[in-house]
Amino acid sequence: MEENIKKRKFPIAFISKLIAVGLIIWSYFLMPEFYDEKNTEYPKMLRMVSGLLSFLIPSIFLSIIRFIIITVYNARNANRVVRGNFVLGINRLTVVLNTVLAVISFMIAFGINPKEFITSMTIVAMAIAVIFREYITNMISGLIIMFSDDLSVGDRIRVGTYQGRIVDITFSNILLQDEEDDIVMIPNNMVFTSTFVNLSAHRSSLFSVKFELPVSTASTIDLLETEIKSLLLNHPNLAQDEEVQLKVMEIGKDYIRYKIDLHAVSNSSKLHKQLENEILKHVLKYEGELLKPSEL
Known part of the structure; x- marks a missing residue:
């Protein structure tokens, strides 16, 4: 949805450049004496206009080329999922080239020869x-x-x-x-x-839920596994073709680290996170109920 909004965005900058060039061309026919090279009355204004044109015209062509490249790229990849940032790269590169054009036009507007300036x-x-x-x-x-x-x-x-x-x-x-x-x-x-x-x-529907519990809970871990299986049985967001198994990953001095491998119905990271939170909440509830009597 967000991408479609961006595609429909009205090209205000491009239209503004076209209007500016149109006004300059219109002024050329309206006041031809102003653009006469022999006219020394407004030399600074003439340089300003020259500098502005040296930016606007190449920038307009640059925008057209950018539009054609992106349109062709989107058309060629309309029916497939494309990774990468080609359009982002083209947009960033266009910004750099426009910046270079702006610097050159600024030099021309103030009577500085860009070639001599770069050499010096x-x-x-x-x-x-x-x-x-x-x-x-x-x-x-x-x-x-x-x-x-x-x-x-x-x-x-x-x-x-x-x-x-x-x-x-x-x-x-x-x-x-x-x-x-x-x-x-x-x-x-x-x-x-x-x-x-x-x-x-390489997105996959497979994801893992990892957690650790105190060593004191090891004797009743089968109960937790049974409860998790009941929780995930016929879950609408999980594939039901594999049996849920609670695996021991690491045994520490005061803790045991467990892992559960699951297959979701999609490769959505958001969905995986939701399922993980659902399981971890159940684990916390189990741990709280198990440790509460001993603490009292």
């Missing part, structure tokens, strides 16, 4: 590249991520010690919403320099 600023540019090396590499990494199929907005990933759902991908960071609903900004470089796991790349 080569040494300074090298120094800037060294100073902002991390941001530049992050930006390149961001572009690689946007045009790759390794991850996409909405995927659940684990990068280093961070885990959550990708909310957005920018040139500098991946915005991750963790299980506490906090937004964590992870530098794009971390995807290539640390352990990276895409938990949504």
Whole structure:
């Protein structure tokens, strides 16, 4: 639904650029003497108009090319599920090119030759590249991520010690919403320099529920297993072709860690989380009822 809203969004910026170019062309025929190169009465205004046109016209063509590429891409992938962030990458790249065009048009508007300026600023540019090396590499990494199929907005990933759902991908960071609903900004470089796991790349209906209980409850664990089986029997969101088994994963000094493998009716992460919460609530109720008499 959200994607459809974005597709229907009226192209205000594009229409504004067309109107601005149309007004400049109209003024050219209305006041031709203003655009005469021999006219020295309004040199600054003439440079401003030249700078504005040097931004508007290429930017309009850039928007048209972007629209054609995205339209063709969506048409070719209309009948299949597409991973990756091709459209996001095209949009971000368009922003970068528009920024470059804006800087060049600004130079033209103030009578600065862009070619000479870049040549004279080569040494300074090298120094800037060294100073902002991390941001530049992050930006390149961001572009690689946007045009790759390794991850996409909405995927659940684990990068280093961070885990959550990708909310957005920018040139500098991946915005991750963790299980506490906090937004964590992870530098794009971390995807290539640390352990990276895409938990949504190969979605499966199989999921696991893990929990631990005190060692004192081990003698009655069969009762818990029976109760969980009763809880999940004929559950509308679970496949009923496999028997539910409570597995021991680890035995510690004061605790025992258990695991239950289940198959849901879909690969929805939200559904898996709901089922996990339902089972864990039952485990907590069981633990509370079991330990309450001994504590008293």
